[in-house]
Amino acid sequence: MCHRSHLYKRFEEYCTKSLDETLLNHPDMFSEDAKQHILGPPTIHRKLNRLFVTARRQKISLYVLIDGYDNFANTVLVHHGEPAYQTFTHGDGFYRSVFAAIKAGVTRRGIERLFVTGVSPVTMDDVTSGFNIGTDISLEPEFDEMLGFTETEVRDLLETYRNHSAFDRDIEAILDLMREWYDGYRFARQAGTSVYNTDMVLYFLRKSVPNKPFPDELIGRNVRIDYGKLRHLLVVNRQANLNGNFDMLRDIIADGGAKTPITDSFPLERLADRENFLSLLYYFGRLSIYGSDRGIPDLAIPNQTPPSA
Numbered sequence: 452m453c454h455r456s457h458l459y460k461r462f463e464e465y466c467t468k469s470l471d472e473t474l475l476n477h478p479d480m481f482s483e484d485a486k487q488h489i490l491g492p493p494t495i496h497r498k499l500n501r502l503f504v505t506a507r508r509q510k511i512s513l514y515v516l517i518d519g520y521d522n523f524a525n526t527v528l529v530h531h532g533e534p535a536y537q538t539f540t541h542g543d544g545f546y547r548s549v550f551a552a553i554k555a556g557v558t559r560r561g562i563e564r565l566f567v568t569g570v571s572p573v574t575m576d577d578v579t580s581g582f583n584i585g586t587d588i589s590l591e592p593e594f595d596e597m598l599g600f601t602e603t604e605v606r607d608l609l610e611t612y613r614n615h616s617a618f619d620r621d622i623e624a625i626l627d628l629m630r631e632w633y634d635g636y637r638f639a640r641q642a643g644t645s646v647y648n649t650d651m652v653l654y655f656l657r658k659s660v661p662n663k664p665f666p667d668e669l670i671g672r673n674v675r676i677d678y679g680k681l682r683h684l685l686v687v688n689r690q691a692n693l694n695g696n697f698d699m700l701r702d703i704i705a706d707g708g709a710k711t712p713i714t715d716s717f718p719l720e721r722l723a724d725r726e727n728f729l730s731l732l733y734y735f736g737r738l739s740i741y742g743s744d745r746g747i748p749d750l751a752i753p754n755q756t757p758p759s760a
Contacts, residue, residue: 633648
């Protein structure tokens with residue numbers, strides 16, 4: 452209970468500070484009286500409700516951007532376990548209440564546009580009943596290249612550094628290496644090309660420019676942190692080693708992939724289902740689309756970066 456109250460306090464403090472700074476930075480849109488009215492309630496979800504109502508009444512167009520909506524929830528799951536996660540994502544949990552306020556802001560026209568990014572569909576399903584006010588564009592082919600570097604873009608980066616005498620290696624040889632470790636991601640069955648992991652490409656360049664020795668490790672720290680989150684997400688409180696998922700993971704590594712429909716939303720308690728587990732590996736980038744058979748995607752390990760660690 453102590454952990455949960457601490458999480459609630461930190462969450463409220465952070466969100467309230469962010470809202471206060473937003474209002475302070477836009478004095479031409481919200482008067483001091485309006486600001487005090489918005490910040491009056493004791494909880495952030497009530498503050499947001501007032502913000503959206505005030506904006507609607509004053510005909511102010513609000514654009515809400517949420518980056519990594521699932522990061523907070525996954526971190527709680529890793530460090531505090533499933534009971535803490537369930538407490539704030541279900542019922543009247545504080546995280547769910549914030550998304551309920553945002554959902555109300557969209558449906559009642561207090562929010563003009565809402566753009567949300569994240570990795571795992573688990574949290575969104577738990578806190579928003581499927582978030583049926585939004586459109587998931589992550590599987591649309593026209594957005595596929597937005598989520599990574601194409602090989603042309605990687606080549607352009609290397610050539611730019613070479614032209615500025617900051618990269619003195621053979622570009623074709625480096626592309627062969629990068630292709631083996633960083634390429635291979637497709638997020639839609641109709642995607643025309645694969646893309647490189649942007650974080651890993653930039654990590655390699657940071658370690659190699661200007662004219663430095665290659666990094667000893669080809670996988671950056673951020674990717675290793677993601678491995679840890681994935682491992683805990685599958686194990687903490689779920690005992691995944693007892694429900695068959697570890698056996699499935701071993702089969703994937705042995706076979707190089709698996710065939711399954713991709714589930715776009717599912718709650719945490721359904722994580723043990725085969726389709727959901729494989730879909731989660733896809734969303735975390737551990738598996739990628741390589742084709743389809745009668746409309747069912749073929750998922751495969753995209754490169755030498757291991758599917759688990």
